[in-house]
Amino acid sequence: MSIRIGIYGYGNLGRGVACAIRQNPDTELVAVFTRRDPSTVKTDLSGVHVVSANDVADYADKIDVMILCGGSATDLPTQTPLLAAQFNVVDSFDNHANIPEHFAKVDAEASTNGKVALISAGWDPGMFSLNRVYAQAILPQGADYTFWGYGVSQGHSDAVRRIDGVLDARQYTRPVEDAVEAVRRGEQPTLTARQKHTRECYVVAAEGADLARIEREIVTMPNYFEPYDTTVHFITAEEMARDHSGIPHGGCVLRSGRTGVDGEHSHVIEYKLTLDSNPEFTASVLLAYARAVYRMARAGQSGCKTVLDVPPAMLSALDGDTLRRQVL
Amino acid sequence: MSIRIGIYGYGNLGRGVACAIRQNPDTELVAVFTRRDPSTVKTDLSGVHVVSANDVADYADKIDVMILCGGSATDLPTQTPLLAAQFNVVDSFDNHANIPEHFAKVDAEASTNGKVALISAGWDPGMFSLNRVYAQAILPQGADYTFWGYGVSQGHSDAVRRIDGVLDARQYTRPVEDAVEAVRRGEQPTLTARQKHTRECYVVAAEGADLARIEREIVTMPNYFEPYDTTVHFITAEEMARDHSGIPHGGCVLRSGRTGVDGEHSHVIEYKLTLDSNPEFTASVLLAYARAVYRMARAGQSGCKTVLDVPPAMLSALDGDTLRRQVL
Numbered sequence: 001m002s003i004r005i006g007i008y009g010y011g012n013l014g015r016g017v018a019c020a021i022r023q024n025p026d027t028e029l030v031a032v033f034t035r036r037d038p039s040t041v042k043t044d045l046s047g048v049h050v051v052s053a054n055d056v057a058d059y060a061d062k063i064d065v066m067i068l069c070g071g072s073a074t075d076l077p078t079q080t081p082l083l084a085a086q087f088n089v090v091d092s093f094d095n096h097a098n099i100p101e102h103f104a105k106v107d108a109e110a111s112t113n114g115k116v117a118l119i120s121a122g123w124d125p126g127m128f129s130l131n132r133v134y135a136q137a138i139l140p141q142g143a144d145y146t147f148w149g150y151g152v153s154q155g156h157s158d159a160v161r162r163i164d165g166v167l168d169a170r171q172y173t174r175p176v177e178d179a180v181e182a183v184r185r186g187e188q189p190t191l192t193a194r195q196k197h198t199r200e201c202y203v204v205a206a207e208g209a210d211l212a213r214i215e216r217e218i219v220t221m222p223n224y225f226e227p228y229d230t231t232v233h234f235i236t237a238e239e240m241a242r243d244h245s246g247i248p249h250g251g252c253v254l255r256s257g258r259t260g261v262d263g264e265h266s267h268v269i270e271y272k273l274t275l276d277s278n279p280e281f282t283a284s285v286l287l288a289y290a291r292a293v294y295r296m297a298r299a300g301q302s303g304c305k306t307v308l309d310v311p312p313a314m315l316s317a318l319d320g321d322t323l324r325r326q327v328l
Numbered sequence: 329m330s331i332r333i334g335i336y337g338y339g340n341l342g343r344g345v346a347c348a349i350r351q352n353p354d355t356e357l358v359a360v361f362t363r364r365d366p367s368t369v370k371t372d373l374s375g376v377h378v379v380s381a382n383d384v385a386d387y388a389d390k391i392d393v394m395i396l397c398g399g400s401a402t403d404l405p406t407q408t409p410l411l412a413a414q415f416n417v418v419d420s421f422d423n424h425a426n427i428p429e430h431f432a433k434v435d436a437e438a439s440t441n442g443k444v445a446l447i448s449a450g451w452d453p454g455m456f457s458l459n460r461v462y463a464q465a466i467l468p469q470g471a472d473y474t475f476w477g478y479g480v481s482q483g484h485s486d487a488v489r490r491i492d493g494v495l496d497a498r499q500y501t502r503p504v505e506d507a508v509e510a511v512r513r514g515e516q517p518t519l520t521a522r523q524k525h526t527r528e529c530y531v532v533a534a535e536g537a538d539l540a541r542i543e544r545e546i547v548t549m550p551n552y553f554e555p556y557d558t559t560v561h562f563i564t565a566e567e568m569a570r571d572h573s574g575i576p577h578g579g580c581v582l583r584s585g586r587t588g589v590d591g592e593h594s595h596v597i598e599y600k601l602t603l604d605s606n607p608e609f610t611a612s613v614l615l616a617y618a619r620a621v622y623r624m625a626r627a628g629q630s631g632c633k634t635v636l637d638v639p640p641a642m643l644s645a646l647d648g649d650t651l652r653r654q655v656l
Contacts (some may be wrong), residue, residue, distance in 0.1 A: 002526070044589060072476055099652050100617055120656060126582050130640045131599075134455070136655070137616040137643035140351045184602070199388045220517045259612055260347055260371060265604035271459075272600070274512070276593035281466070284587055288465040308641035312458045315465035323389070323636055327464070328448060328457045 002028045003294045005287070006063040008053070008083060010034050010041055012247065013092065014069035016283025017043050024287060026317050030063050055252060060086050064297070065290040068092075069283075077102060084110040084117040084304075088297045090290050092122040092282055101123070107304035116297045119304045121289040122282040123273055124148070128253045130307050131271035135255035136173040139267060142257025143188045147175035151249025152279065159224045160201055163217050165209030168237065171246045172200045175251065183254045186266035201232045204240050249278035288315040331622045332355045333389040333615070336381070336411065338362050338369055340575065341420065342397035344371050344611025352615060354645050357390050388414050392625070393618040396420075397611075405430060412438040412445040412632075416625045418618050420450040420610055427453070435632035444625045446633045449617040450610040451601055452476070455582045458635050459599040463583035467595060470585025471516045471591045475503035475524060478579025479517075481607065487552045488529055491545050493537030496565065498572045500528040503579065514594035521555040529560045532568050577606035616643040 005021055010032045016029045021029045022045075034041050038050040051059070066087040070076050072095045080091045084106050090214055093102050110117040120126065124146070132144060153173050160169035179196055182189045189195075201218055205211055215232045219225050222306045235243075252272035259265050275281045289307065292314035296305070311322055333349055336340045338360045349357045359377045366378040377385070382553035394415040398404050401422045408419045412434050421430050427448055430548050438445040447453065452474070460472060481501050488497035507524055510517045513607075517523075529546055533539055543560045549555050563571075580600035587593050603609045617635065624633070641651055 002558040016587070023587070055465040083576075096656070099656055100414065100649070103652055125656045127466075127597075132655050133644050133651060137619070137640075137645070138455075138612045140645070186602070186604075227401040259344070259351070259605060259608040265608055267604060267609050268600075269455075270598070270600040270602075272596075274514070274598075276514075276595060277587060280587040280593055281595050284466045287493045290464070293346050305656055308648070308656065309639050311637045312461045313636035314463050317465070317468070319487060321475070321637070323461060324431055324634060327460050328424070328427055328453045328634055 002026050003291060004028055004030045004062060004064045005290060006030050006056075006059060006066040007032045007069055007081070008056070008066055008068035009075065009077065010043070010050070011069065012279035013042065013283055014067075016047070016277070016280040017042070017067050017069060017287055018048055019280060020287040021286045023284075024291075024317065027287065027291070031059060055221055056083070057086060063087060064294050065090060067286050067290055069286075072203045076104075076268055080117065080119060081105045081109045084115050085113045086115075087112045088116045088293050090118045090121055090286050090293055092126070092286060094122060094125055096125060103304050103306070106225050111303040116291050116293045116301055116303070116305060118124075118293050118307070118310070120306055121286050123275075123281050123285060124251070126282075126285055127273070128251070128271070131253045131269075132255070133308055135253070135257075135269040135271075139255055139257025140260070140267065141259075141263065142255050142267075145183045145191070145254040145256070146249035146251065147172035147180055147254075149175050149197065149249070151251070151275070152247050153199075156201075156224055159221060160203060160218055163214055165206045165214055166203055167206055168204040168240050169241065170202045172202075174198045174200060180252065180254075183256055184268055184270065186268050188256050194229060197228060199228045199230040201230065202235050202240065202244055203232060205234055246276065247278045248276055248320075249273075250275045260276065291315060291317070330354050331619060332356055332358045332390060332392045333448065333618060333639045334358050334384075334394040334396055334415070335397055336384070336407065337397035338371070338378070339397065339612055340607035341614075342395075343371065343373070344605070345395050345397060345535070345615055346376055347608060348612045348615040352610075352619075352645065355615060355619070359610050361387075362520035364586060365572065384411070385414060391415060392622050393418060395614050397497070397614075397617055405433075408445065408447060409433045409437045412443055413441045414443075416444045416621050418446045418449055418614050418621055420454070420614060421448045422450060422453055424453060431632050431634070439469070439631040442630045444621045444629055444633060446617050446621050446635070446638070448634055449614050451603075451613060452579070454610075454613055454635055456579070456599070459581045459597075459598065460583070461636055462582070463585075463597040463599075466589070467583055467585025467597065469587075470592065470595075473511045473519070473524075473582040473584070474579065475508055475582075477501035477525065477577070478502050479579070479603070480575050481527075484527065484529075484552055487549060488531060488546055491542055493534045493542055494531055495534055496532040496568050498530045498568065499529075502526045502528065502587060508580065508582075511584055512596055512598065514584050514596050516584050522557060525556060527553055527556045527558040530563050530572055531560060532565050533562055574604065575606045576604055577601075577609075578603045581654040619645065621644060
């Protein structure tokens with residue numbers, strides 16, 4: 001019997017979950033729920049059943065785990081608690097500062113209604129978080145480093161798009177390779193924002209716009225660009241469509257620590273992701289955690305969980321015996 | 329109240345656990361157990377209480393978790409089941425092929441006696457294993473790669489030492505960098521043993537020994553060296569002591585997989601360790617899992633576990649709230 005999955009919200013992430021389900025034979029897609037008119041939702045995948053979000057309650061007994069694919073700014077803060085009252089759920093809530101508040105709200109609904117809710121799955125928060133926890137536990141005397149990129153930052157791209165005269169923009173974040181290498185050598189450097197990442201903007205400007213003014217507004221933008229070395233490239237709409245349609249991302253989490261009688265030995269733990277498609281990889285993580293949520297619910301658990309609460313074996317389609325024989 | 333730790337066996341690994349305990353204020357070392365005459369066991373660490381292994385039963389109520397630091401060939405197969413009848417235990421059993429048998433024997437004793445036993449902690453098996461499980465679960469369509477080194481292989485060093493005319497030897501395993509880079513680029517190459525690793529031997533020969541014969545016996549040794557490109561360097565005992573006293577190791581686990589409607593996007597997940605001291609790092613992993621074993625035992629669990637059964641949060645000295653606020 002396969003795990004019956006619902007997808008709530010069908011953008012890049014929801015489509016990624018639908019793709020991932022095709023790779024995992026122990027899961028099946030029951031329906032995609034949308035707040036739009038279902039007849040207007042187009043998909044390049046066959047067999048995707050699109051249903052109005054208004055009818056979600058009809059599916060309470062037909063879905064084992066609902067994967068929420070909305071955004072963290074406005075969708076998930078209300079949707080996850082609401083749906084956790086009716087379904088076991090997984091979300092990718094990624095606003096780090098608001099995780100405790102989101103956790104409390106989701107936990108209240110899930111606990112009251114006997115559901116399992118797993119929040120903040122994905123890669124950061126998500127796989128990066130659990131690698132930070134493992135590495136800190138193993139090497140308590142050390143320093144943590146997280147580098148992002150090479151990849152597209154949606155938030156920074158949006159910030160550039162809001163500038164007067166900008167028609168479209170794409171912002172790439174790059175780690176400073178010298179800084180990464182110093183950490184890999186175990187040097188434990190102290191690094192400023194500027195020493196860790198550079199930012200690169202590709203901008204389509206309106207005809208006749210003042211390019212010098214746009215560039216100045218970008219590189220001096222507080223928080224977003226001012227603390228970094230930022231490069232601005234003006235390109236045509238055609239170049240944007242041709243060269244910048246992908247959504248790559250990734251990065252690495254490193255911990256550098258010391259052991260011994262007097263800290264005489266250095267160790268470096270690195271976890272690195274190189275992703276062609278940020279939403280499809282995130283979706284693949286969400287689906288693996290949906291499998292774990294299904295198992296936790298069947299084992300009688302309830303309440304809000306995070307990736308830190310889930311034993312690795314629970315993510316795998318293989319059973320414990322097989323894992324010990326083949327993978328351990 | 330701190331977690332009371334016992335160390336059973338005091339070689340490089342046991343000493344590493346004693347060092348790690350000094351870095352983890354929520355743990356304390358109760359005693360080191362040895363099969364030697366306790367008065368002959370020397371340590372460079374202060375406050376280490378050395379006790380005869382014959383008296384271990386006296387400590388049943390004084391120790392929360394016993395960390396077994398013997399070898400996988402002859403010590404652990406008998407010691408872990410025996411001690412799991414009296415203590416919660418952690419071991420680093422690393423003979424991959426025999427894990428299912430070891431698991432069954434340890435599970436029988438631990439379950440019957442209400443103890444928690446965690447076997448095969450360390451880095452491979454251990455951290456490498458759980459990274460394989462995570463990565464396979466996230467990217468079901470892909471290929472796995474494990475590279476070891478740069479580091480000292482104890483088994484290969486011992487094999488060289490058994491050759492007639494060899495007084496001492498140290499064998500270093502190196503990953504072939506071109507192969508690692510091809511995997512990092514997402515190429516999913518098929519690699520032979522020779523294409524993945526090279527082997528480098530430093531040998532102290534007896535005076536007058538036939539060096540050409542020793543070299544030939546090394547490079548043609550089946551399984552150990554014949555499948556690899558092996559380099560042999562003859563050095564003096566002084567050079568051995570000066571340049572090869574460290575026990576570095578490490579390596580990386582990679583998974584390269586594809587997602588999308590038709591596998592159009594490539595992703596690479598890499599977990600990499602660079603370790604100055606193999607035994608001290610392994611010891612640090614063992615102690616982190618001892619914390620988890622302590623918590624599982626207090627929660628009323630029993631039986632044999634592996635790293636795949638342990639939620640990451642259980643390894644951390646921080647509580648769930650703090651982890652969600654600071655690390656997630």
